[in-house]
Amino acid sequence: MIKDIISNEEVKEFLKNELKIGKNSGTYLFYGSDMSLLMEFAIYFSQGLCCEAISGDFCGQCDTCKKIQKLVYSDLEILDNPDGIKVDEIRELAYKSSASSYEGGKKIFILKNISKMKKEASNALLKLIEEPNPGNYFILLNGNLNILPTIKSRSILVKIKNRSAKELGVDEFTYSFFRGNSEDILGFKSMDIKLEEGYPYGEIARAIRGYEESGELKFKINIYKAIRDFVNNRNYLKTYEKIYFAEEIVRATSDRNIYREIVSYLVNFMGDLNGLEERLTMKGMLRFPINTRAFFINLFLDI
Ligand SMILES: [Zn+2]
Structure with missing residues (x-):
């Protein structure tokens, strides 16, 4: 459930409200320097949008929540190209976004590192988010706000702050060794x-x-x-x-x-x-x- 997420209280409030309003499509830009944390929030939000058991939140227990958590939900598409998502990948995404959903509900597209995209790919994405198909949600992830202004202006901006050493339950030495990366720190703890x-x-x-x-x-x-x-x-x-x-x-x-x-x-x-x-x-x-x-x-x- 949203209340159980550690850190970023104001983001949690925002997500709750956003789910309560129940828009029929949307584009969000989650930004912050800890990419693994952005991804974690994108997954929570996706679960919130699709959960079978609770509306306006996620249970983490139902089939849909579990599938999203494992990244095997057929209406969840993740684009992650370390050299920048290519225009062909966006075109394929456009095709998928216009096709009907597999699970009969919402379709979610998570795109990582938007600022690495070249102009052609960015423009193709822009077209897609200008007039999103009903039921389509785009969650864009980036380390900062240095992205194409036209994409930025069509997205709802959500700043995700890094978790603190205290929130992660480690000392400052460990925290700075991993540069505050929450995924690495949680992995290290075990x-x-x-x-x-x-x-x-x-x-x-x-x-x-x-x-x-x-x-x-x-x-x-x-x-x-x-x-x-x-x-x-x-x-x-x-x-x-x-x-x-x-x-x-x-x-x-x-x-x-x-x-x-x-x-x-x-x-x-x-x-x-x-x-x-x-x-x-x-x-x-x-x-x-x-x-x-x-x-x-x-x-x-x-x-
Ligand atoms: Zn659920």
Whole structure:
């Protein structure tokens, strides 16, 4: 039920009201820096819209609620492309939105990382939300409000604040290690891992490969620890050791999302040292690292 959700009291009130009004279609933009939390709220809201047992709330127990929770509900569509949702995907979505619903009720479309979409795809989405088919609900998720103004103006904006350390039941050290990411923190709480224990920077490739293959949090934690180890030792490392670190990363993976994750963790861990993040953003490097080997070597020699 909505009252049981931890954090964001004003958002909970808003969702309750929105469900009470019972609109026959709608577009919402949930924004905030914790994508896993945005997704969690999008799922609650979807359950609220579709629950068989309670109107204006969700029970979490009925078939529909359970299916939505497991992301197997046939009238729930999730679009998530780390490089930006493509125009073809939006066209397919348009087709689905005009077809009749499988379950005979509402159709929900959750679209992640709207700001990464290219112009053509954004315009196709715009058409879709300008005149939504009855029973269609679009829940757009984004880290911030830097999206196409025309999409923004047609969406109901809902800011989702990160959960605090207290709300997640962890200390500040744990909270900042995970940058407040609620999914990671909740996952970590059920594990037997000590964040204070080190993991050598020279072993980062092993952690990256493990993470790429399994997606498991324990490997992600080791990637973070390796970055921490590198930063803490950077003043004692020789140039060739820094280059080795960069090359290990590039050798371990070609997944640009992992590259982005490493850079953003590094920037976060170091604080904004000498405007590092701004310099990287200006060079377009956080979004499109072209020659990744050169990029990482420069980065690690620079800090
Ligand atoms: Zn239910």
